Amino acid sequence: DTGVSQDPRHKITKRGQNVTFRCDPISEHNRLYWYRQTLGQGPEFLTYFQNEAQLEKSRLLSDRFSAERPKGSFSTLEIQRTEQGDSAMYLCASSLDSGAYNEQFFGPGTRLTVL
Amino acid sequence: DQQVKQNSPSLSVQEGRISILNCDYTNSMFDYFLWYKKYPAEGPTFLISISSIKDKNEDGRFTVFLNKSAKHLSLHIVPSQPGDSAVYFCAASANFGNEKLTFGTGTRLTIIP
Numbered sequence: 001d002t003g004v005s006q007d008p009r010h011k012i013t014k015r016g017q018n019v020t021f022r023c024d025p026i027s028e029h030n031r032l033y034w035y036r037q038t039l040g041q042g043p044e045f046l047t048y049f050q051n052e053a054q055l056e057k058s059r060l061l062s063d064r065f066s067a068e069r070p071k072g073s074f075s076t077l078e079i080q081r082t083e084q085g086d087s088a089m090y091l092c093a094s095s096l097d098s099g100a101y102n103e104q105f106f107g108p109g110t111r112l113t114v115l
Numbered sequence: 116d117q118q119v120k121q122n123s124p125s126l127s128v129q130e131g132r133i134s135i136l137n138c139d140y141t142n143s144m145f146d147y148f149l150w151y152k153k154y155p156a157e158g159p160t161f162l163i164s165i166s167s168i169k170d171k172n173e174d175g176r177f178t179v180f181l182n183k184s185a186k187h188l189s190l191h192i193v194p195s196q197p198g199d200s201a202v203y204f205c206a207a208s209a210n211f212g213n214e215k216l217t218f219g220t221g222t223r224l225t226i227i228p
Binding site for chain 1 (some may be wrong): 119147149151156157158159160161164166204206211212213214215216217218219220221
């Protein structure tokens with residue numbers, strides 16, 4: 001399977017703990033996006049990378065959130081001191097920057113539950 | 116500020132008939148529009164897209180129409196099949212589709228056998 005993969009698929013944690021999620025994009029894709037989806041809403045943009053450079057961060061991304069893509073391949077999203085409001089589905093997507101009109105392809109998501 | 120709106124939370128259609136899902140947007144900078152299909156506990160799956168230089172794009176049973184003056188797009192599925200039952204999200208992007216996606220809240224489509 002050469003699609004976008006995410007790990008873990010599910011994470012249950014206690015409030016105040018740190019969690020880290022991993023995303024492996026489609027191998028030739030140079031753009032990688034993180035989104036968050038809560039119940040009844042569409043996915044909301046968090047941040048994106050072009051290769052290893054983080055080009056944009058949403059206001060939704062508080063100081064407790066950090067994302068990296070160290071070698072321009074996989075990416076990690078870390079949430080420090082988790083809060084119950086962080087409970088959501090975290091989605092990763094990738095695309096190939098071929099000039100214009102590039103579809104984003106999504107992974108299966110990581111469902112986070114903060115108790 | 117909801118820049119992409121899907122005003123119908125749910126839609127039920129008889130198998131074999133046409134399903135029409137609607138989407139409105141407010142940001143004039145959007146120039147690329149996509150439809151995604153989502154099953155529970157899975158990520159969104161790309162269905163079909165259209166750039167602002169076109170008003171129609173077809174792919175098999177799926178057709179997307181874009182009305183730029185009305186800032187409205189629609190997804191037509193014909194004929195509808197039971198496997199089409201899912202949540203459908205409309206999404207939009209600016210800068211020739213090279214920016215983040217802004218999603219609507221989704222429409223749950225149920226195909227009745």
